[in-house]
Amino acid sequence: MAFTARPALIVMDEPTTGLDVSTQEHVLQTVRAMCRNYDCAAVYISHDMAVVAELADRIAVMYSGRIVEIGSTADVLANPRHPYTGRLLLAVPDLEAKRPMVGIPGHAPSPMARPSGCAFAPRCPLADDACMVAPPGATEVGPRHTVCCFKSDQALPTVTPRPTPVRTALTVSEQPVLKITGLKAGYGRNTVLQDIDLSVYAGECVALLGESGSGKTTLSQCIAGLHHEFTGGLYLGGEQLASSSFKRTKEQRRKIQYIFQNPYESLNPRRTVGDLILQPVIAVRGRVKNGREIVATALERASLRPDHAMRYPDQLSGGERQRVAIARALATEPDVLVCDEITSALDVSVQSSLVDLLQQLQSEMGLTLLFITHNIALVRNIAQKVAVLEHGRIVEFGTVEGVFDNPTHEYTRSLIAATPNFQLPARLTTDTVTLQAALATQPKASTL
Numbered sequence: 001m002a003f004t005a006r007p008a009l010i011v012m013d014e015p016t017t018g019l020d021v022s023t024q025e026h027v028l029q030t031v032r033a034m035c036r037n038y039d040c041a042a043v044y045i046s047h048d049m050a051v052v053a054e055l056a057d058r059i060a061v062m063y064s065g066r067i068v069e070i071g072s073t074a075d076v077l078a079n080p081r082h083p084y085t086g087r088l089l090l091a092v093p094d095l096e097a098k099r100p101m102v103g104i105p106g107h108a109p110s111p112m113a114r115p116s117g118c119a120f121a122p123r124c125p126l127a128d129d130a131c132m133v134a135p136p137g138a139t140e141v142g143p144r145h146t147v148c149c150f151k152s153d154q155a156l157p158t159v160t161p162r163p164t165p166v167r168t169a170l171t172v173s174e175q176p177v178l179k180i181t182g183l184k185a186g187y188g189r190n191t192v193l194q195d196i197d198l199s200v201y202a203g204e205c206v207a208l209l210g211e212s213g214s215g216k217t218t219l220s221q222c223i224a225g226l227h228h229e230f231t232g233g234l235y236l237g238g239e240q241l242a243s244s245s246f247k248r249t250k251e252q253r254r255k256i257q258y259i260f261q262n263p264y265e266s267l268n269p270r271r272t273v274g275d276l277i278l279q280p281v282i283a284v285r286g287r288v289k290n291g292r293e294i295v296a297t298a299l300e301r302a303s304l305r306p307d308h309a310m311r312y313p314d315q316l317s318g319g320e321r322q323r324v325a326i327a328r329a330l331a332t333e334p335d336v337l338v339c340d341e342i343t344s345a346l347d348v349s350v351q352s353s354l355v356d357l358l359q360q361l362q363s364e365m366g367l368t369l370l371f372i373t374h375n376i377a378l379v380r381n382i383a384q385k386v387a388v389l390e391h392g393r394i395v396e397f398g399t400v401e402g403v404f405d406n407p408t409h410e411y412t413r414s415l416i417a418a419t420p421n422f423q424l425p426a427r428l429t430t431d432t433v434t435l436q437a438a439l440a441t442q443p444k445a446s447t448l
Contacts, residue, residue: 003034010035013045018344020211020374021418028055047347049092050377050420053077058144061085064109064119066135071145081147083124086156091352093377095421101381103352108317118150126151175238177202177368178223178336185215185222185230192218193392196232200336205362205369207379207400209415210389216372219389220338223370224258236336254284257329261341263321267313273299274309277328284332294331302327303357319350323357330361338370343378355382376419380404388412 002010012031016024028051035042046052052059053073060070061082069082080086090102106123109115118135121127136148176199183196193215200206208216221227223234225245234241236255242248257280260266267276274295281294288294295309302323313321322342329337339358343351359382361367371383379386379400386403388396388411396409407413 003038003040006038007040009041009043011043011045014047015044016046016048016051018341021376021415022211024051025418031055048420049088049348054420061088064114065111066119066148068120068149069145069147071142075142075145079142081141081145081152082120082149083126083151083156084120088348091348093348093352093355093375093381095377095380095416095419101352101355103356104349107319110317124151125157126154174201176200176235177237178370179233179235179238180223181233181235183219183222183230183232183234185218185227187229191392193222193230196394198387198394198397200368200370202335202368203362203366204385205358205371205383207371207373207383207386208389209373209376209379209386211374211415214389215392216374216389217340220258220340220370220372223336224256224338225253226258250284254332255335256338257332257334257336258338259322259325259329259340259342261344263313263318263325266325267321269313271312272309273311273313273316273324273327276313276324277309277331280328281331298327298331301330301361303353319346319353322346322350322354326354326357330365333365334367336368336370338372340372341374343373343375351378358382376404376415377421388415 015031016027019027031042031044032055034040044052044056056073058071059073059076060067061076061084062068063084069076069080069085076085077089080089084104087102087104091104093101104123109119109122115121115132116134117132118124118127121131124131131150136150138146138148139152141147141152178198178200180196180198183193184191185193185196196219198206208219210216218227222230222243225241225243225248228243230243234243236252239252241252245253271279274291277295277298278288278291281288281291292309296306299306299308304320304323304327308316308320308324313324316324325342337358343354346354355378358367358369362369369382371379373379383400385398386400387394388403388409390409390411396403396407396412403412404416407416
């Protein structure tokens with residue numbers, strides 16, 4: 001529809017957000033071909049750095065309403081001159097899992113309360129008093145490469161990422177927390193899932209991976225009792241679960257909590273954050289006397305300040321809303337946390353912070369995670385096991401390393417092949433990450 005009028009310029013606002021890698025690849029190929037055939041310029045808005053690196057000729061990096069760096073894709077990625085750009089690159093998940101995801105400490109300022117100086121100064125390790133006075137002007141640092149930073153000529157310090165928690169090996173006799181046998185589910189006469197067998201053990205993170213329509217969300221909703229049109233065995237701690245959450249005991253509902261994909265729709269805008277967090281607690285326990293303490297603990301676990309309890313969802317950023325959704329799910333002290341595409345609409349820095357948070361909570365609380373996603377690179381950084389779904393069947397299951405390093409099913413190989421691989425230099429290690437390190441030359445398959 002956008003190309004029908006043969007425009008001279010087309011603006012694409014997150015056109016591949018929420019799409020699986022196969023559909024994304026098809027969309028990007030179509031965009032390239034249409035722009036070439038119609039001799040059309042394009043502005044591509046995205047938070048997916050891997051797609052941007054593969055698609056664009058030039059990159060404009062924005063922070064808090066300003067363009068802080070702009071230049072050719074090769075220059076910006078190979079030699080990022082703004083601290084924010086360098087930190088964004090480190091937050092991109094690595095498909096080969098050779099380096100960790102490193103988020104950016106702190107939060108972006110509210111559009112209603114931006115600082116008078118450089119907006120990134122409160123989060124920048126190079127900032128000094130001069131950065132707080134007035135925003136920096138544009139400085140040419142190369143051919144058509146401009147940066148707005150007082151410290152663009154200084155190397156950034158190194159960062160040591162928090163080590164990923166190491167989990168002990170499971171014993172053969174250990175009973176799975178969640179066990180699914182012969183599950184078949186659908187909508188009316190339409191069968192979506194068939195012959196699903198899956199065991200998830202305590203402390204594990206199991207990723208459900210597949211294209212849109214493969215049955216990931218239907219399976220997760222069956223587990224949570226939100227979709228009851230299924231047959232087969234579903235067991236929690238060896239105890240069979242009813243198909244509907246209404247028929248399950250309060251204790252069973254407490255043990256399985258669900259985080260929805262879109263926090264803009266899953267959080268009631270008429271309730272405060274404190275009320276939203278207490279709502280599931282009251283549902284499974286009844287009235288509680290220590291409500292404030294429960295809310296404060298949940299907010300602390302989700303890395304949110306206590307004063308967030310008095311705010312409404314529309315007063316929060318997208319990342320903060322998703323953290324509230326996590327806090328609400330954690331308030332009941334669950335055993336199993338189902339995360340349904342919770343990072344698909346978030347930028348890489350917030351995504352990295354959320355993944356780090358989930359790994360920390362998993363280690364501290366012994367949570368078992370079921371992580372539904374189509375982001376293969378993200379799976380490498382959070383999950384221990386992965387189940388690949390195609391047309392409602394699990395076609396491959398195993399450890400993340402085993403499945404991705406040596407995929408045996410053709411469908412798995414096609415998903416990996418369709419995933420853009422964003423790589424930092426080989427000299428980056430898992431112990432110390434140099435922020436100012438040069439980025440390896442990215443292959444370009446676009447004329448945009």
